[in-house]
Amino acid sequence: MRAVQITEFGGPEVVAVREVPEPRPGAGQILIDVARCGVNFADTLLRENAYIAAAALPLVPGGEVVGRTADGRRLAAMIENGGYAEKAVIPEDRAFPVPEEIDDVAAVALLAQGLTAWWLINHTGHVRPGESVVVHAAAGGVGSLAVQLAKMSGAGRVIATAGTPEKRELALSLGADAAVDPAAEDLTAALCEANNGEHVDVVLEMTGGRVTDQSIAALAPFGRLAFYGMASLVEPEKVSPRALQRRSATVSGFWLMNAFARPETLRKAYAELTAQVAAGELRVIHGGDYPMSEVRRVHEDLRGRRTTGKLVLDPSR
Structure with a gap:
């Protein structure tokens, strides 16, 4: 079968489409024909062996897939790797049924990004009605969903950050009450100004470096910063x-892999998210549906901050 x-380890030049053996499911596993596989910033770190979990070569990357089983069941799942391929093996206890009214991009987006946003709002960040919430990288996969989920949870004011005017406009169109350039010299002051001069209650942060430091300084008494990534690769x-x-x-950390120890909670979350998309209450931003043959370009665009929303690969192309 074809797979990436x-x-x-290295830059985008190390990802290549090759013929590899078809995976064989073991006990508790299911083989699916992959309709779409998700592309995440974490994949670019894995490619460099700079991710949280160390990688061993050779490697077929890709941690999220949607597709069908031989008997026609439509399933989405998070997997350790192997998603950038025509076929993938998924663990049965991590497979989520996908309603037919949900398209493939949304089905994948609601995995790593959707479940992360849901967990940050409902658990790590403990967002309460009336509280102010800062969502960094608000035009990205997690951020674009977190803005909407924060509003749906009753947040009093949602403040988005994004690096370009177009991305800030997108965040506002998703329900953010204010949008801030994260490159502001005094980001702490900019966040407080966007919150009507007050310090903020919750910050969802995945950038690292000065953004983390100045966001912590913007926290109000009893404020919470949920750290779930470090896109800048700069330690705070x-x-x-x-x-x-x-x-x-x-200040707390979150990594979705730990949440799989609570499968019932994740199944509930995924069902809730798909129902909200089907009802038109939650909008998934389609960031790009790329042929698998163009995987290098996807990685280049993602690391170059030229993307918004959810990126997917189509293994049939």
């Missing part, structure tokens, strides 16, 4: 426990 295989400054104590603030 990495045989050495050391967080001072005494500084957090003075404001009773919380």
